[in-house]
Amino acid sequence: xxxxxxxxxxxxxxxxxxxxxxxxxxxxxxxxxxxxxxxxxxxxxxxxxxxxxxxxxxxxxxxxxxxxxxxxxxxxxxxxxxxxxxxxxxxxxxxxxxxxxxxxxxxxxxxxxxxxxxxxxxxxxxxxxxxxxxxxxxxxxxxxxxxxxxxxxxxxxxxxxxxxxxxxxxxxxxxx
Numbered sequence: 001x002x003x004x005x006x007x008x009x010x011x012x013x014x015x016x017x018x019x020x021x022x023x024x025x026x027x028x029x030x031x032x033x034x035x036x037x038x039x040x041x042x043x044x045x046x047x048x049x050x051x052x053x054x055x056x057x058x059x060x061x062x063x064x065x066x067x068x069x070x071x072x073x074x075x076x077x078x079x080x081x082x083x084x085x086x087x088x089x090x091x092x093x094x095x096x097x098x099x100x101x102x103x104x105x106x107x108x109x110x111x112x113x114x115x116x117x118x119x120x121x122x123x124x125x126x127x128x129x130x131x132x133x134x135x136x137x138x139x140x141x142x143x144x145x146x147x148x149x150x151x152x153x154x155x156x157x158x159x160x161x162x163x164x165x166x167x168x169x170x171x172x173x174x175x176x
Contacts, residue, residue, distance in 0.1 A: 002029045023109035033099040036137065037092035040073075043143035046083045055087035056080060056142045062094055069152040072096070072138040080143060096137035097152065101164075104129040121173040131166040 010022025040062065042054040060077030067073075073094050081087040105125040112118040128134070135155045139148040156164050 001032075003027065019110060023111065025107040025109070027105040027107065029103040031099055031101045031103075035096035035098045037095050038137040038140055039091050040075075040078050040089055040094065040140045040142060042080060042087065043141045044080075046080070047086065048084055054081070055089040055091075057087045058089040058093070067097075069135060071150055072152055073140075073150050075142060075149040078142045094140070097135040099134055100132050101128050101134060102130055102132075103127045117175070119175045121175065123169075123171040123173060125169050125171070127167040127169075128164050129166065134164065 004025065004027045007024040007026065010018055010020075010024075013022055040056060040058075042056050045052060045054040047054050056078040057080070058078055060074065062073045062075075062077045064071060064074055078089060103126065105123060107124075108122045110120045110122075112120070133155050135152045138150050138152045140150075142149060
């Protein structure tokens with residue numbers, strides 16, 4: 001959802017009054033998404049096929065009533081299938097954490113001409129303005145020697161320009 005609102009005060013003013021009071025604009029973008037699905041896999045492949053990913057056997061739902069970043073799903077509900085057997089667990093059966101991100105900006109326009117073609121715009125923009133953590137999916141490799149199975153160990157996805165930490169930028173834009 002995105003929105004823009006030009007503040008109504010100062011529109012009909014002239015001179016210094018308009019420069020000080022008029023020309024303000026508030027903008028926002030809200031991203032509210034459920035989590036992305038992920039697949040539980042085996043760390044070691046016992047299929048003897050040479051390559052590929054092996055899925056575990058699913059003996060329970062894997063869902064937890066109260067999720068935390070240290071325990072997003074229950075890894076005890078997934079077990080290794082026997083040698084040379086495919087697991088019965090499906091693809092994308094669990095869902096990771098959702099995204100709640102609000103981007104806000106405030107613009108102030110200064111007009112240099114009566115016909116408003118020449119103007120300078122000051123911009124203050126805040127991405128993820130409330131600095132809400134945007135966690136990635138948990139480690140879903142069953143049989144891992146580490147204690148990270150079912151645990152979320154990273155946040156944000158800057159290469160895709162989404163799920164970022166708070167970023168603030170200031171800019172001047174000249175229209176002529």
